[in-house]
Amino acid sequence: MCGIVGYCGPKPATEVLLEGLKRLEYRGYDSAGVCVGDGETFQTYKRRGKVRDLREIIPEEVGGFYGIGHTRWATHGGVNDQNAHPHSDDQNNLVVVHNGIIENYQALKNKLISDGHTFKSETDTEVIAQLIAVMYKGNLEQAVREAVYLLKGTYGLAVVHRDEPGKIVGARNGSPLVIGVGEGEMFLASDVMAMMAHTKSAIYMEDGELVSMTKDSYKMFDINDQHIEKQVEHIHWELEQLEKNGYTTFMEKEIHEQGQSIQRALQGRIDFDGATGHLGGLNLTAKELLNIERVEIVAAGTSYYAGMVGAFLLERMARIPAHAELASEVRYKNPIVQPSTLYFVVSQSGETADTLYAMRELQRKGATVLGVCNVVGSTIPRESDGGVYIHSGPEIAVASTKAFTSQISVFYLFTLLMARMRHYSFEEGYTFISELNRIPALVEQTMQRAEHIREVARRYAHHENFLFLGRGLLYPVALEGALKLKEISYIHAEGYSAAEIKHGPIALINEHTPSVFLVPDGGLREKVINSMKEVQAREGKVIAVAVDGDDEIAEIADEVLWVPKTHELLSPFLMVLPLQLFAFEVALELKRDVDQPRNLAKSVTVE
Numbered sequence: 001m002c003g004i005v006g007y008c009g010p011k012p013a014t015e016v017l018l019e020g021l022k023r024l025e026y027r028g029y030d031s032a033g034v035c036v037g038d039g040e041t042f043q044t045y046k047r048r049g050k051v052r053d054l055r056e057i058i059p060e061e062v063g064g065f066y067g068i069g070h071t072r073w074a075t076h077g078g079v080n081d082q083n084a085h086p087h088s089d090d091q092n093n094l095v096v097v098h099n100g101i102i103e104n105y106q107a108l109k110n111k112l113i114s115d116g117h118t119f120k121s122e123t124d125t126e127v128i129a130q131l132i133a134v135m136y137k138g139n140l141e142q143a144v145r146e147a148v149y150l151l152k153g154t155y156g157l158a159v160v161h162r163d164e165p166g167k168i169v170g171a172r173n174g175s176p177l178v179i180g181v182g183e184g185e186m187f188l189a190s191d192v193m194a195m196m197a198h199t200k201s202a203i204y205m206e207d208g209e210l211v212s213m214t215k216d217s218y219k220m221f222d223i224n225d226q227h228i229e230k231q232v233e234h235i236h237w238e239l240e241q242l243e244k245n246g247y248t249t250f251m252e253k254e255i256h257e258q259g260q261s262i263q264r265a266l267q268g269r270i271d272f273d274g275a276t277g278h279l280g281g282l283n284l285t286a287k288e289l290l291n292i293e294r295v296e297i298v299a300a301g302t303s304y305y306a307g308m309v310g311a312f313l314l315e316r317m318a319r320i321p322a323h324a325e326l327a328s329e330v331r332y333k334n335p336i337v338q339p340s341t342l343y344f345v346v347s348q349s350g351e352t353a354d355t356l357y358a359m360r361e362l363q364r365k366g367a368t369v370l371g372v373c374n375v376v377g378s379t380i381p382r383e384s385d386g387g388v389y390i391h392s393g394p395e396i397a398v399a400s401t402k403a404f405t406s407q408i409s410v411f412y413l414f415t416l417l418m419a420r421m422r423h424y425s426f427e428e429g430y431t432f433i434s435e436l437n438r439i440p441a442l443v444e445q446t447m448q449r450a451e452h453i454r455e456v457a458r459r460y461a462h463h464e465n466f467l468f469l470g471r472g473l474l475y476p477v478a479l480e481g482a483l484k485l486k487e488i489s490y491i492h493a494e495g496y497s498a499a500e501i502k503h504g505p506i507a508l509i510n511e512h513t514p515s516v517f518l519v520p521d522g523g524l525r526e527k528v529i530n531s532m533k534e535v536q537a538r539e540g541k542v543i544a545v546a547v548d549g550d551d552e553i554a555e556i557a558d559e560v561l562w563v564p565k566t567h568e569l570l571s572p573f574l575m576v577l578p579l580q581l582f583a584f585e586v587a588l589e590l591k592r593d594v595d596q597p598r599n600l601a602k603s604v605t606v607e
């Protein structure tokens with residue numbers, strides 16, 4: 001979604017801002033803009049399209065020593081040059097970039113219009129610019145404080161004023177902002193990636209906090225002008241993790257690095273001596289863990305499917321009732337919170353609005369909520385009651401891949417911990433954890449089969465509909481496979497329980513609708529084969545994802561994508577890989593923008 005970057009310092013501001021905006025491109029956007037000041041005046045350039053299009057309209061000589069920039073993902077008003085940020089007041093004295101949504105913008109706009117102000121865009125952000133300008137009496141900090149007091153909704157803001165050159169004022173409520181502290185230079189951004197090339201020292205702002213910065217100083221304060229002291233934290237990601245490192249797309253790179261990212265998620269958390277999982281951040285005593293009678297997992301999109309895998313495992317292995325629920329539904333259903341229920345919220349970005357708001361609602365009702373997140377310092381881990389980082393490293397492609405396998409890694413560890421505290425013997429725990437420990441190597445083996453998956457994907461890329469079918473633990477994996485295909489290739493794909501097709505979806509089957517079946521290595525295998533035959537009886541093509549050595553499947557299916565053998569309960573790790581690669585190759589074949597698919601945003605910070 002929208003991205004903000006601000007800079008004060010000795011480097012040419014235009015370059016720093018454009019480079020920062022490029023780093024934010026992965027979030028998804030439809031227009032971009034910058035405002036740069038040189039002390040005499042400031043200039044705004046903005047347009048619909050990509051950062052490279054914006055660069056074309058900025059004259060070479062425009063350098064400046066401070067400024068603010070933005071990538072917009074449209075919410076209020078269409079995608080056009082006028083609605084792109086930055087926005088100014090009608091005197092063009094003050095310029096604002098904004099992430100978030102102002103809910104009372106129409107009422108504020110009506111009042112401003114009746115007072116004689118004119119508007120150039122349809123955005124809620126322009127209202128903020130006009131409002132701050134009305135409040136401005138020679139002190140930008142004060143004007144921003146007074147204006148945000150009147151705003152209802154969410155905002156991450158960066159503001160500059162013509163009369164206070166070299167200064168940026170920022171404010172946060174519900175939309176992330178990070179201050180970057182450099183040597184003789186300062187940054188303000190919605191995401192550390194925008195500033196990592198220049199500084200690794202960051203201050204994560206909280207809701208209700210404001211900042212005022214110049215190139216060599218900053219001060220933080222709240223809405224009542226009370227001074228705030230915060231710790232500077234170190235950004236642990238490396239700049240090279242933000243590069244493609246020889247791959248043509250981030251998605252391909254992220255799919256291929258899952259052996260390592262799973263390894264990082266498991267590292268230090270496998271306790272062979274105790275034959276159990278060890279998760280330091282839970283903040284729960286052994287007794288509290290033993291008293292848990294139910295687990296609820298709340299998330300969106302791919303993280304929700306990882307949560308479904310987690311819930312299934314908890315019931316199956318640890319015999320604890322568990323359930324995954326969509327975050328967007330939890331918040332408004334007036335959830336029933338019971339003291340013996342433990343909640344997890346799962347979010348790669350740690351900023352997804354639906355998940356964050358669901359967490360806050362659960363906490364208001366007294367729930368203990370643990371986060372399973374990737375981005376260190378993001379809002380969910382800071383506000384949760386404890387939790388676990390998945391340590392995937394930056395996930396830049398919009399479509400989530402490596403986060404999924406790292407999220408489930410955490411649920412495997414947690415489930416084992418809970419199972420061992422209940423009925424799992426040392427031997428059972430040891431066998432399981434030994435096989436879990438082998439998963440990174442098996443992932444690497446599966447990746448070597450990418451070429452075959454590419455061939456199959458190319459042959460099937462021109463179909464318009466797909467079904468993805470799995471059962472039990474592989475049902476959420478089927479849902480994830482369908483999501484991956486639709487979001488990056490724009491092909492219609494539905495995920496179903498294989499058993500469920502006879503209750504409706506089988507009507508879709510004909511020679512033009514292939515079905516991708518996830519075939520387990522035991523358990524429900526025969527049942528899945530029955531569903532496969534039902535599809536074939538209706539001339540549907542079958543692509544099976546099956547375990548090495550399953551000769552019967554080789555005879556039945558039209559195509560087989562093979563994965564190595566592992567413990568049946570660990571199969572989601574390996575079965576999801578061919579689905580990610582299949583979606584990727586189909587999208588490539590159809591010449592889609594794999595990393596930044598249309599209409600999608602990486603971190604969905606609006607409801």
Ligand code: F6R
Nearest residue numbers: 301302303347348349352399400
């Ligand atoms: C799918 C995808 C989305 C996200 C969802 C939640 O590929 O990327 O479905 O999984 O928006 O995002 P996080 O995990 O950041 O909360």
